[in-house]
Amino acid sequence: MDKIFKKIAEELNIRENQVEATVKLIDDGNTIPFIARYRKEVTGNLSDETLRILDERLKYLRNLEARKEEIIRLIDEQGKLTDELTVKIASTMVLSELEDIYRPFRPKKRTKATIAKEKGLEPLSQIIYLQQEKKNIYEIADEYIDEEKGVNNREDAISGALDIIAENIADDSDYRKKIKSMNFREAVISTHQAKEEKSPYEMYYDYKEAILRMPSHRILAINRGEKEEFLKVKLESPDDKILAYLERQVILDNKSQFASVLVTAIADSYKRLIAPSIEREIRNDLTEKAEEQAIKVFGKNAKQLLMQPPIKDITVMGFDPAYRTGCKIAVIDKTGKVLSTTTVYPTEPQNDVEGSKKVLKELINKYNVNMISIGNGTASRESETFVSDMLKEIDGEIYYAIVSEAGASVYSASKLATEEYPDINVSLRGAISIARRLQDPLSELVKIDPKSIGVGQYQHDVNQKRLSESISNVVEDAVNSVGVDVNTATPSLLSYVSGINGTIAKNIVKYRDETGELKQRKDLLKVPKLGPAAFKQCAGFIRIFNGKNPLEVTAVHPESYEVAEKLLTKLGYSVENILEKDKLEELKKALKEVNVEKMAIELNVRWINFKRYNRRNFKTW
Numbered sequence: 001m002d003k004i005f006k007k008i009a010e011e012l013n014i015r016e017n018q019v020e021a022t023v024k025l026i027d028d029g030n031t032i033p034f035i036a037r038y039r040k041e042v043t044g045n046l047s048d049e050t051l052r053i054l055d056e057r058l059k060y061l062r063n064l065e066a067r068k069e070e071i072i073r074l075i076d077e078q079g080k081l082t083d084e085l086t087v088k089i090a091s092t093m094v095l096s097e098l099e100d101i102y103r104p105f106r107p108k109k110r111t112k113a114t115i116a117k118e119k120g121l122e123p124l125s126q127i128i129y130l131q132q133e134k135k136n137i138y139e140i141a142d143e144y145i146d147e148e149k150g151v152n153n154r155e156d157a158i159s160g161a162l163d164i165i166a167e168n169i170a171d172d173s174d175y176r177k178k179i180k181s182m183n184f185r186e187a188v189i190s191t192h193q194a195k196e197e198k199s200p201y202e203m204y205y206d207y208k209e210a211i212l213r214m215p216s217h218r219i220l221a222i223n224r225g226e227k228e229e230f231l232k233v234k235l236e237s238p239d240d241k242i243l244a245y246l247e248r249q250v251i252l253d254n255k256s257q258f259a260s261v262l263v264t265a266i267a268d269s270y271k272r273l274i275a276p277s278i279e280r281e282i283r284n285d286l287t288e289k290a291e292e293q294a295i296k297v298f299g300k301n302a303k304q305l306l307m308q309p310p311i312k313d314i315t316v317m318g319f320d321p322a323y324r325t326g327c328k329i330a331v332i333d334k335t336g337k338v339l340s341t342t343t344v345y346p347t348e349p350q351n352d353v354e355g356s357k358k359v360l361k362e363l364i365n366k367y368n369v370n371m372i373s374i375g376n377g378t379a380s381r382e383s384e385t386f387v388s389d390m391l392k393e394i395d396g397e398i399y400y401a402i403v404s405e406a407g408a409s410v411y412s413a414s415k416l417a418t419e420e421y422p423d424i425n426v427s428l429r430g431a432i433s434i435a436r437r438l439q440d441p442l443s444e445l446v447k448i449d450p451k452s453i454g455v456g457q458y459q460h461d462v463n464q465k466r467l468s469e470s471i472s473n474v475v476e477d478a479v480n481s482v483g484v485d486v487n488t489a490t491p492s493l494l495s496y497v498s499g500i501n502g503t504i505a506k507n508i509v510k511y512r513d514e515t516g517e518l519k520q521r522k523d524l525l526k527v528p529k530l531g532p533a534a535f536k537q538c539a540g541f542i543r544i545f546n547g548k549n550p551l552e553v554t555a556v557h558p559e560s561y562e563v564a565e566k567l568l569t570k571l572g573y574s575v576e577n578i579l580e581k582d583k584l585e586e587l588k589k590a591l592k593e594v595n596v597e598k599m600a601i602e603l604n605v606r607w608i609n610f611k612r613y614n615r616r617n618f619k620t621w
Contacts, residue, residue, distance in 0.1 A: 191208075
């Protein structure tokens with residue numbers, strides 16, 4: 001573990017004791033949002049982003065160590081483990097390099113080399129490879145002729161021995177590492193047209209680019225074109241330089257009798273074994289890095305979308321544009337409750353502009369609509385023009401906004417939408433989603449598969465498990481950064497709260513429906529399957545408005561209520577003042593004047609100067 005702590009500390013440019021403390025918190029079952037918010041004094045104020053990276057690297061390096069132990073055991077069982085090999089395995093910090101080390105010891109299918117070994121030609125291969133024998137190579141080969149084993153002449157013997165040497169060269173981890181490095185510096189990806197027809201990939205029908213400079217979106221585009229059989233893709237390696245490198249490593253004397261046969265073995269090894277394998281590995285490496293970049297961009301865009309500020313306390317009309325089938329309309333109140341739904345036909349082919357205006361004006365007046373939320377899909381431009389013209393005919397301040405409708409149709413037909421609106425037509429559910437995206441984007445978008453919300457390229461081309469994990473983390477961080485009103489939140493939203501899974505989320509809603517609104521955070525302990533451990537993780541992210549304790553509308557964790565109340569008292573305020581706008585502004589000013597070090601001593605709590613912590617050590621009281 002010390003090696004893992006040191007490696008992560010170096011990569012993240014933090015101290016080892018920060019890594020060790022954070023790992024202990026993770027191993028104790030604490031979630032990343034909880035650690036980031038409520039254990040800053042333990043981690044040294046590490047951000048949620050840094051903690052996520054730390055957690056990922058921790059999993060990778062632990063898996064790496066487990067694989068090292070397994071490989072050492074497997075090689076030892078073969079009786080081939082040496083001290084040098086053990087050290088080499090132990091020092092490797094990349095999984096692909098570790099697998100290269102294990103490559104010579106991995107059980108193989110029947111190859112040319114294994115067949116040659118069965119014929120008893122391994123000793124001959126060692127003589128040739130070591131290049132120390134003075135006796136003529138052909139005379140040596142004659143000693144291995146054995147017609148019963150299929151070695152009919154000296155040429156058969158030498159050919160079989162070279163097959164063994166070729167495989168040994170191909171399995172050498174140091175050679176493979178160097179060859180990959182040479183490729184990453186100098187290799188070029190070339191693409192050509194695979195079939196005579198137009199496609200979105202025409203720019204790649206005769207294309208070359210150095211892999212060193214290829215951006216991630218181009219790698220993914222080429223991969224997709226290849227998968228759809230529009231492109232043929234090849235890695236053009238610096239073959240001559242690679243062969244020259246291998247010859248320098250293998251051939252001890254270019255003038256010796258072994259040089260010419262070893263050149264043959266090297267060429268065979270590279271062309272038949274190394275080059276195809278390395279090409280696959282490099283393409284996999286390029287794809288993996290491209291996918292990671294795409295997933296990061298997707299996550300960043302998703303977070304920006306999720307964190308759009310909600311527009312509270314308004315009645316919204318959702319407007320889902322369309323042509324032939326009509327524009328779907330849904331009106332929701334300030335709490336998101338559906339008040340009315342209908343369909344109007346202001347666009348082609350019906351063009352019932354006046355009739356549509358009449359219907360919408362009646363709904364606007366009846367429900368006091370404050371805003372109209374228009375989806376940005378098909379017929380959006382025409383719908384915007386229609387709405388803009390209609391609003392000019394209405395007295396009062398009513399506004400409209402264009403929102404992304406990506407994923408609305410997916411949600412409309414989902415099991416969740418059916419459970420929420422069993423009596424509302426599928427086509428009208430999209431308008432409800434569009435209205436709610438304006439009113440509370442986070443609460444609405446968590447109901448939709450992140451891949452369907454349209455904030456990234458190639459989301460269907462990347463590793464789906466990795467994408468789901470990454471986006472789930474983004475959503476979790478977004479939800480926990482703003483908190484959740486436990487008395488109005490849907491199970492979809494609650495399931496992203498730290499410490500709460502899907503089952504517990506449903507149990508909370510069921511408990512709320514059966515007993516009424518929760519009045520304090522500790523009421524959560526009455527929810528089935530929500531025990532003390534889950535409560536500790538989720539409590540600080542839960543908000544209870546109009547409850548028994550004003551602190552429960554804040555991010556203050558119940559474990560800190562007593563200290564928070566003492567602090568307020570010392571400043572001349574009470575917890576009730578938190579809910580009073582004027583008093584709250586006064587309190588904010590008063591807190592800025594507090595001598596933190598002195599107050600921490602008076603309250604007998606720990607205090608950390610993070611600026612000093614980040615330079616050297618931290619000071620606590």
